[in-house]
Amino acid sequence: MKNLKMKAARAGKDLSQQQLAELVGVSRQTISAIEKGDYNPTIRLCISICKTLDKKLDELFWEEEE
Amino acid sequence: MTVEFMIGFGVAFVLGLVIALVYYYKQGARKYYDERQMAIRGIGYRYGMMTIVTLQFACIFLKEGSSLLDRFEWDLVIFVTMIIGLLVFIVYSILNDSYLGVRYHVRGYVGLCVVIIAVNLPAVHRTFDALRSGDTLTFMNSVNLVNVFTFVVMLGTLIIRHIQVKSDEE
Numbered sequence: 001m002k003n004l005k006m007k008a009a010r011a012g013k014d015l016s017q018q019q020l021a022e023l024v025g026v027s028r029q030t031i032s033a034i035e036k037g038d039y040n041p042t043i044r045l046c047i048s049i050c051k052t053l054d055k056k057l058d059e060l061f062w063e064e065e066e
Numbered sequence: 067m068t069v070e071f072m073i074g075f076g077v078a079f080v081l082g083l084v085i086a087l088v089y090y091y092k093q094g095a096r097k098y099y100d101e102r103q104m105a106i107r108g109i110g111y112r113y114g115m116m117t118i119v120t121l122q123f124a125c126i127f128l129k130e131g132s133s134l135l136d137r138f139e140w141d142l143v144i145f146v147t148m149i150i151g152l153l154v155f156i157v158y159s160i161l162n163d164s165y166l167g168v169r170y171h172v173r174g175y176v177g178l179c180v181v182i183i184a185v186n187l188p189a190v191h192r193t194f195d196a197l198r199s200g201d202t203l204t205f206m207n208s209v210n211l212v213n214v215f216t217f218v219v220m221l222g223t224l225i226i227r228h229i230q231v232k233s234d235e236e
Binding site: 025026027029030033039041042044045 | 100101102103162163231
């Protein structure tokens with residue numbers, strides 16, 4: 001499932017995938033894979049992304065039940 | 067051992083060694099693989115190893131039970147199975163951007179592939195000569211063809227991935 005919340009939060013901070021990748025210490029393709037829902041990051045990377053985007057874990061990585 | 071063979075193998079070995087050393091020393095400056103890439107490489111190793119084991123078992127059965135491999139020297143068969151296993155790992159890793167920083171050095175890798183293909187190409191005729199004359203295909207008369215095949219596959223994968231990434235960029 002696509003992570004549109006993370007994409008929106010990144011766009012809100014005016015960061016490109018490459019910039020976010022450099023800030024959290026991963027490759028741009030990894031950020032792209034997380035946003036596309038192709039990769040489930042470890043909790044460590046989730047926390048790092050949340051801190052960089054000033055969000056809480058559940059704001060970015062919690063799937064709402066329909 | 068022919069001159070073409072020695073040049074092909076010598077150049078491939080020296081280039082490989084130089085690149086490995088450069089990467090080794092650069093790795094001290096920055097971490098090369100992130101967690102996703104490490105996971106991908108782990109899966110790639112598994113696929114590669116499974117491919118080698120499966121092919122080698124298949125080759126043993128074919129050798130014992132049929133005449134299909136009679137024209138191939140056993141060293142060559144084992145070498146080819148290992149190269150195919152390695153290629154599975156390489157292709158899987160490249161398609162997932164997890165192969166030796168390939169995304170950062172596309173030109174370097176393409177250049178390396180082209181050079182290795184170019185130095186091995188002149189000796190490829192020996193395999194076809196052996197095929198035409200009905201001789202056994204040995205490691206020595208076929209290794210250049212295997213090298214060319216390996217690096218053509220690697221080059222093709224690099225180009226495909228490069229095109230995919232270009233269309234995927236924001």
